[in-house]
Amino acid sequence: MNAFTCAVHEADPSALHARRIDTLMVNVGLRCDQACGHCHQSSSPDRTEVMSRDVMDAVARVADQVRPALVDITGGAPELNPDIGHLIGTVRGGGHAVRLRTNLTALLSAEATGLITYLAKNEVAILASVPMTPEAEVAAGRGPVFDRCLTALRLLAEAGFGSRPGPRLDIAVNPTQDAGPISQREIEAHFREELTGVRGITFDSVLVITNVPVGRYRESLRRGSNLDSYLRELREAFNPETLTHLSCRTCIEIAWDGTLWDCDFNLGHGVGLAPGMPSHVSEFDTSVLANRPVRFAEHCFACTALAGSG
Numbered sequence: 001m002n003a004f005t006c007a008v009h010e011a012d013p014s015a016l017h018a019r020r021i022d023t024l025m026v027n028v029g030l031r032c033d034q035a036c037g038h039c040h041q042s043s044s045p046d047r048t049e050v051m052s053r054d055v056m057d058a059v060a061r062v063a064d065q066v067r068p069a070l071v072d073i074t075g076g077a078p079e080l081n082p083d084i085g086h087l088i089g090t091v092r093g094g095g096h097a098v099r100l101r102t103n104l105t106a107l108l109s110a111e112a113t114g115l116i117t118y119l120a121k122n123e124v125a126i127l128a129s130v131p132m133t134p135e136a137e138v139a140a141g142r143g144p145v146f147d148r149c150l151t152a153l154r155l156l157a158e159a160g161f162g163s164r165p166g167p168r169l170d171i172a173v174n175p176t177q178d179a180g181p182i183s184q185r186e187i188e189a190h191f192r193e194e195l196t197g198v199r200g201i202t203f204d205s206v207l208v209i210t211n212v213p214v215g216r217y218r219e220s221l222r223r224g225s226n227l228d229s230y231l232r233e234l235r236e237a238f239n240p241e242t243l244t245h246l247s248c249r250t251c252i253e254i255a256w257d258g259t260l261w262d263c264d265f266n267l268g269h270g271v272g273l274a275p276g277m278p279s280h281v282s283e284f285d286t287s288v289l290a291n292r293p294v295r296f297a298e299h300c301f302a303c304t305a306l307a308g309s310g
């Protein structure tokens with residue numbers, strides 16, 4: 001048994017299992033216009049994995065069967081899947097709430113022309129990933145993306161996102177690379193000032209997402225000989241009170257090829273569902289999957305640090 005599973009077993013054995021399926025997370029592909037240092041999917045412009053229309057149609061059928069509270073679309077940059085409009089239109093046509101996770105810069109790409117208007121018309125909520133600060137970007141060698149993020153945020157605001165009666169606009173923040181878990185309150189105050197106070201861009205809330213030591217982020221920690229110390233820091237920040245709210249306990253993920261996973265982090269790390277579980281969207285069985293045992297690993301400590309994440 002790995003250290004995280006032991007910690008859960010000791011704190012709350014009921015948390016070893018999922019409770020229900022409220023969210024269908026759908027990863028439509030790994031292509032991205034950026035190659036961020038914190039990315040747990042190692043996404044980049046060179047990745048070619050992409051969800052087909054056939055898998056999208058199977059996702060819509062599962063949504064009709066499960067009736068989740070949310071279909072949460074992620075990637076890569078979902079905007080770069082040429083059939084993203086098909087997925088959104090089909091799922092929204094079934095009456096399901098949809099959220100799109102975006103790095104913002106992909107909304108400005110040629111592939112995403114007209115997408116902001118389409119998202120607003122279909123009342124799709126947005127969870128936008130924003131770099132902590134421009135200085136952090138420069139330090140991380142990612143180039144000046146902060147200004148392009150602001151441009152996309154302004155376009156979203158003009159389309160009505162982030163202020164009622166428009167769709168929700170939430171901000172997701174990954175702490176600076178190599179930083180450990182940071183308090184939600186500090187970061188929310190920072191973005192209320194930077195975005196609303198200084199620039200007049202309104203939004204609903206800020207989610208702080210602890211960097212999960214998987215994919216490119218794990219490799220960069222390993223290269224800098226920081227992996228062990230980062231894992232230790234996450235372990236020491238373990239908060240048993242977060243176990244009730246672990247997203248994997250109320251969510252299941254469908255990847256671009258139709259395979260099923262406990263969460264996007266497990267997908268990035270290649271940790272499949274528990275043995276004996278249906279493994280593909282074509283075999284989806286809600287009664288089995290809603291109470292499945294979750295496959296935990298050491299990276300799960302990122303979800304239980306401080307106030308929790310993931």
Ligand code: SF4
Nearest residue numbers: 248263265300303310
């Ligand atoms: S990484 Fe995934 S499986 Fe592990 S605790 Fe977080 S959401 Fe659950």
